[in-house]
Amino acid sequence: MGIGRLVGNHFDLVVSIRHDAAQARVDEWQASFAQASRLLWDATDGQHRLGTVYVCNNATGGRNADAWLLEPDGRSASAVSGLGSETAHMTLYGDERFKPFVVVHEFGHYGYGVYDEYEGSAGPAECIGGTTSDACIMESAWSDGDRFGNAGTGGALVSGRVSEFCVAGNHDPDSDTYQDEQRSVACWQTMASSFPGLAVPGGTPTVAAPAGAGDINWVVLAPEQRYVLVVDRSGSMQGNKMAQALVGSAWWADSARTNDRLGVVSFATTARTDIGLTTITGAGDRTDVRNAVNGIVAGGETAIGEGLRRALDEILGAGQRAATQVVVLLTDGLHNRGEAPATVLPDLAANGVRVYTIGVGPSIDSALLQAVATGTGGTYYRIDPTLSQPDQEFRIRTVLQEISGIARENGGVVTTRPEALGEADRIERRVLIEEGSESATFAVTWDGDQKTVMLELRSPDGESIDLGSVPPHVRPIDTGLPYTGYEVERPTPGEWTMVVRTRGGGSGRGQLYVFSENPHVDGALYSPATRYDRGDVVPLFLQAYVDQPVGGLQVSGRAILPDGSTAPLRFGDDGDVLTGDAVVDDGTSSALFDETHDLEGVYTFQVQVTADAGSAFYPDAGERLVPGDATNTRAIPAFTRRFSLSVVVGEEKVVEPEQEREEEPEPRRPRRSTRRPR
Numbered sequence: 001m002g003i004g005r006l007v008g009n010h011f012d013l014v015v016s017i018r019h020d021a022a023q024a025r026v027d028e029w030q031a032s033f034a035q036a037s038r039l040l041w042d043a044t045d046g047q048h049r050l051g052t053v054y055v056c057n058n059a060t061g062g063r064n065a066d067a068w069l070l071e072p073d074g075r076s077a078s079a080v081s082g083l084g085s086e087t088a089h090m091t092l093y094g095d096e097r098f099k100p101f102v103v104v105h106e107f108g109h110y111g112y113g114v115y116d117e118y119e120g121s122a123g124p125a126e127c128i129g130g131t132t133s134d135a136c137i138m139e140s141a142w143s144d145g146d147r148f149g150n151a152g153t154g155g156a157l158v159s160g161r162v163s164e165f166c167v168a169g170n171h172d173p174d175s176d177t178y179q180d181e182q183r184s185v186a187c188w189q190t191m192a193s194s195f196p197g198l199a200v201p202g203g204t205p206t207v208a209a210p211a212g213a214g215d216i217n218w219v220v221l222a223p224e225q226r227y228v229l230v231v232d233r234s235g236s237m238q239g240n241k242m243a244q245a246l247v248g249s250a251w252w253a254d255s256a257r258t259n260d261r262l263g264v265v266s267f268a269t270t271a272r273t274d275i276g277l278t279t280i281t282g283a284g285d286r287t288d289v290r291n292a293v294n295g296i297v298a299g300g301e302t303a304i305g306e307g308l309r310r311a312l313d314e315i316l317g318a319g320q321r322a323a324t325q326v327v328v329l330l331t332d333g334l335h336n337r338g339e340a341p342a343t344v345l346p347d348l349a350a351n352g353v354r355v356y357t358i359g360v361g362p363s364i365d366s367a368l369l370q371a372v373a374t375g376t377g378g379t380y381y382r383i384d385p386t387l388s389q390p391d392q393e394f395r396i397r398t399v400l401q402e403i404s405g406i407a408r409e410n411g412g413v414v415t416t417r418p419e420a421l422g423e424a425d426r427i428e429r430r431v432l433i434e435e436g437s438e439s440a441t442f443a444v445t446w447d448g449d450q451k452t453v454m455l456e457l458r459s460p461d462g463e464s465i466d467l468g469s470v471p472p473h474v475r476p477i478d479t480g481l482p483y484t485g486y487e488v489e490r491p492t493p494g495e496w497t498m499v500v501r502t503r504g505g506g507s508g509r510g511q512l513y514v515f516s517e518n519p520h521v522d523g524a525l526y527s528p529a530t531r532y533d534r535g536d537v538v539p540l541f542l543q544a545y546v547d548q549p550v551g552g553l554q555v556s557g558r559a560i561l562p563d564g565s566t567a568p569l570r571f572g573d574d575g576d577v578l579t580g581d582a583v584v585d586d587g588t589s590s591a592l593f594d595e596t597h598d599l600e601g602v603y604t605f606q607v608q609v610t611a612d613a614g615s616a617f618y619p620d621a622g623e624r625l626v627p628g629d630a631t632n633t634r635a636i637p638a639f640t641r642r643f644s645l646s647v648v649v650g651e652e653k654v655v656e657p658e659q660e661r662e663e664e665p666e667p668r669r670p671r672r673s674t675r676r677p678r
């Protein structure tokens with residue numbers, strides 16, 4: 001999600017340039033955002049501007065970004081009210097580096113929740129009022145707004161006459177714009193309801209730009225990925241819970257990509273760094289992290305806040321802020337020792353650290369874990385407490401593995417699929433890897449004896465991959481732990497086949513994973529709030545991107561209720577009140593979940609989205625700022641992704657935990673690394 005936010009009177013935003021931009025181009029974007037800030041200051045009569053713009057180059061930082069800056073020219077678009085929502089970002093095509101007016105127009109959608117005023121279902125409409133100088137930014141064409149060079153292709157700044165947002169007095173008189181249809185008021189009224197601190201101008205907005213716009217801070221982030229696992233090792237984790245957490249953490253070491261930086265923190269009565277951020281360059285680094293994980297021993301109380309604080313310190317200690325900074329927190333208990341997690345949360349958010357949280361067992365503060373995840377752009381995973389004890393314990397591991405697929409730079413979950421792995425079984429599953437994938441991970445994990453499951457892959461062009469024949473572009477993930485898999489560089493697009501063979505032993509619990517890293521494909525499932533009251537309708541939105549939002553998707557999903565029962569979800573991009581969908585075929589699929597009246601607790605929504613190359617399209621919703629602007633016609637690959645989202649309805653019942661003892665054991669001494677000196 002975009003992690004931009006309003007701080008005082010300025011918006012701090014993250015932008016991700018989706019290609020390896022040369023310095024000259026980065027400078028052009030900086031000039032565009034600097035002018036957009038001045039224009040915003042003018043349009044809000046000196047109430048809002050841009051503050052710090054964090055810049056991630058070369059397709060890094062995409063998951064946190066408020067704007068994706070694309071290489072080609074084209075028609076930009078934005079999710080409405082995307083600021084602070086999961087996944088949403090503005091899509092700014094390359095030519096907007098010369099059209100700061102369009103940057104502000106898209107921010108109008110994204111930051112303020114206003115809709116277009118230049119068109120509607122009944123044709124063109126007007127928010128121009130009595131003069132031509134106070135026209136609405138949501139109304140007019142780029143050629144009427146601030147741009148560099150009169151053609152918007154570079155050169156000296158040309159000031160446009162469109163520099164305000166409309167008020168009641170000059171808002172569309174024939175009530176047929178999208179803004180009027182959706183909001184029934186002028187832009188300023190919508191903006192003031194999004195930000196109650198904004199004062200709506202009396203009469204028409206002040207045309208002259210006020211002084212004091214200031215300058216933006218343009219901060220280029222380190223093109224680096226930092227991941228810290230924060231593992232609960234309090235007394236209540238003893239036994240199989242701890243064992244499963246360690247297998248899931250070891251997976252992070254084994255599946256890490258070259259140059260990832262990975263660290264592990266654990267907490268009980270106090271927090272401890274088991275291994276500081278380690279740059280993964282080869283098998284020796286993976287072994288070091290795995291050994292540190294294996295040294296973790298459970299015992300003591302539950303200092304969740306200190307665990308988070310230490311993880312933050314690890315990330316900040318690594319130097320200049322990085323494009324991707326992720327913490328994964330696993331806990332089975334209620335915070336009862338040391339600094340409160342709530343006091344760490346603002347520092348995590350301010351420093352751009354995205355936190356994924358996992359709650360296990362009946363003694364969990366889901367509202368807190370939800371708040372930490374949502375407040376930082378991450379996701380809360382609630383392990384269903386109605387599952388059997390062994391199933392819940394197995395889920396600890398599989399959720400840790402699943403998050404490794406989604407948290408990674410440009411990562412996405414193609415599939416995650418439970419499989420019953422019986423004795424002497426052979427199962428075959430096909431999975432689609434899309435065009436443009438830079439790396440795919442295929443894996444199977446199982447509960448039980450080691451080395452009883454084997455995985456063979458067949459590529460779309462018939463190449464067979466197993467541990468006995470590993471081609472050079474494939475790295476096996478197989479270190480004797482109960483998972484096995486392959487990381488495939490630049491996989492051939494098309495249907496891959498996974499063949500899983502089981503030889504005896506085990507509990508039957510298994511899970512398949514396929515992840516794909518693709519800088520063009522992203523998306524998420526989100527809801528406007530993460531806490532609801534019993535009886536509330538929960539609106540759900542799904543958006544998938546191939547650089548910009550894609551329409552024509554097949555979306556299917558289900559809800560898991562607090563008692564473990566399930567209900568189907570009906571999504572539509574149909575503009576229908578029954579799905580809660582605002583605009584037909586705009587690429588946002590919507591669903592209304594209305595079965596919250598009986599049960600309080602955590603509801604989890606799981607959704608699968610599929611685009612086939614024939615029916616997926618770029619929505620018409622891209623800006624048509626000048627008649628005759630070319631549409632975006634690049635090819636959309638067939639792809640599939642899975643998303644999940646949890647919300648808390650009412651209060652989750654919390655079982656009073658058993659008293660944990662304050663003393664905590666020493667870590668097991670890690671085995672000596674087998675790494676040779678270099």
Ligand SMILES: [Zn+2]
Binds near residue numbers: 105106109115116623
């Ligand atoms: Zn627009």
Ligand SMILES: [Zn+2]
Binds near residue numbers: 117166172185186
């Ligand atoms: Zn208007």
